[in-house]
């Protein structure tokens with residue numbers, strides 16, 4: 001196996017341009033599970049752990065290499081809440097948001113937040129330089145993204161919007177070290193509401209009908225909050241698998257969305 | 268590929284395939300079998316080591332990524348002939364039964380006390396939450412760390 005330790009983004013994308021089959025390695029908490037349990041044998045790996053730029057973060061830009069333990073203290077409240085639920089201290093110390101985006105699992109706990117805040121994924125290549133791909137174009141299927149063979153993820157970038165409130169929660173089969181059965185983020189952005197969910201469709205998704213129903217209402221009535229939850233439950237597209245059933249996921253999505261909306265309203 | 272790394276202050280060279288885990292290289296190539304392999308998927312913490320100052324699961328670290336890395340394992344914690352304070356406390360408080368999880372708890376506990384010599388109960392539980400024990404019910408393990416936390420010199424007791 002050939003291993004390139006990139007020292008900056010330029011080096012990483014140059015290596016990737018030369019080796020389209022190479023795989024990026026950040027924390028390895030997804031990639032090494034594939035190696036250990038699924039006999040995945042990478043031929044060529046580009047290590048990103050020493051790329052300083054990827055570790056930078058501010059209010060609107062989170063480098064791909066920022067680890068979950070740092071995101072636990074992120075200024076973006078719902079992202080910090082999501083980070084807190086990822087794996088264990090050892091997993092949070094190694095795993096990164098860029099790896100979560102790169103894996104693009106429907107259960108990735110950072111992905112509902114990205115969808116709720118309409119974030120873009122900044123990617124880089126030698127050929128096309130940097131560009132920002134809207135999240136809805138980036139995530140195209142279960143563990144599938146639109147990232148080109150010569151590209152890498154450099155950051156998650158937030159649009160310049162006034163976020164009034166944001167709340168994350170997830171449901172799983174126990175309290176810690178658990179893959180989401182359903183995850184949800186509700187945010188109040190400007191005068192509107194956003195609701196995004198994970199583990200209920202092949203990609204992270206927004207429940208637009210529920211968002212539109214609330215419209216610009218500053219203090220939705222209890223009936224409107226209940227209707228919001230009902231619309232979310234109707235709009236999600238979950239499946240039954242080894243973790244849960246379609247019916248339970250639908251139910252939980254509605255409950256979580258209603259609860260998080262209430263938290264946004266009282267914050 | 269060839270990777271040079273430092274483990275417990277000693278220089279080692281690995282010629283294993285680059286995708287092998289640090290854990291399998293330590294156990295099978297270098298002969299350091301203190302770190303245990305219970306799950307190979309980051310769930311149990313029995314393979315916990317400190318890599319360049321960070322507590323990680325060595326089963327999830329690719330050896331190809333370890334060039335020039337500095338690693339501390341359970342073997343590096345006990346001094347010449349003497350046990351580490353965390354090991355002593357685990358013995359005193361009955362925090363060891365089959366012992367399979369113990370190296371991971373020792374490394375995680377020592378890592379906590381180094382950063383925070385007087386952790387609260389919540390901080391102890393949090394710091395050990397990536398380590399699973401199937402035997403003890405955790406009582407003895409938590410008491411061991413509390414004992415050290417309450418000692419005047421904290422983790423250096």
Ligand SMILES: Cc1cc2nc3c(=O)[nH]c(=O)nc-3n(C[C@H](O)[C@H](O)[C@H](O)COP(=O)(O)OP(=O)(O)OC[C@H]3O[C@@H](n4cnc5c(N)ncnc54)[C@H](O)[C@@H]3O)c2cc1C
Pocket residue numbers: 023024025026027028029030031032033048064085086087088091094095096097098099100101102103107108109110151152153154177178179180308309310
């Ligand atoms: C025990 C355990 C518990 C877990 N719990 C959770 C959980 O609760 N919630 C959750 O969401 N996830 C969980 N995970 C999954 C994993 O930890 C996360 O998805 C993490 O964010 C992956 O990041 P990483 O840096 O380790 O990725 P890596 O394994 O290094 O990479 C993952 C994928 O992304 C690609 N990649 C990485 N960086 C880039 C980049 N910059 N550009 C392009 N591609 C890139 C890699 O090639 C690879 O395909 C868990 C994993 C384990 C082992």
Ligand code: FES
Pocket residue numbers: 303304305306307308309310311312313314315324325326327
């Ligand atoms: S063997 Fe590494 S966490 Fe279980």
Ligand code: FES
Pocket residue numbers: 362363364365366367368369399400401402403
């Ligand atoms: S003592 Fe047996 S697993 Fe902990």
